[in-house]
Amino acid sequence: MATAARPSRKAMRQARSAQFLGDRRKQAETKGPFAVLAVAMDQLRSAISQLPDTWQADAAEKATQTLDQLRQTLTES
Numbered sequence: 001m002a003t004a005a006r007p008s009r010k011a012m013r014q015a016r017s018a019q020f021l022g023d024r025r026k027q028a029e030t031k032g033p034f035a036v037l038a039v040a041m042d043q044l045r046s047a048i049s050q051l052p053d054t055w056q057a058d059a060a061e062k063a064t065q066t067l068d069q070l071r072q073t074l075t076e077s
Helices: 009-031 033-049 053-076
Strands: none
Touching: 009 033, 033 053
């Protein structure tokens, strides 16, 4: 009889992280768009830090430009 394969530690860690970030975003949604933006920025920083070193600076610059535009849009509305 075959047994079910147990998820790897990496998969379990990723699932916990996703759950935490999802919970954090839900809490931020109750506080308004700037709180959601702050959570999104943290998630983006985390994702950029996992990129290869040669890509991080370019990704961070593009992310900063995009988030600045979003922040300006939120301020104007």
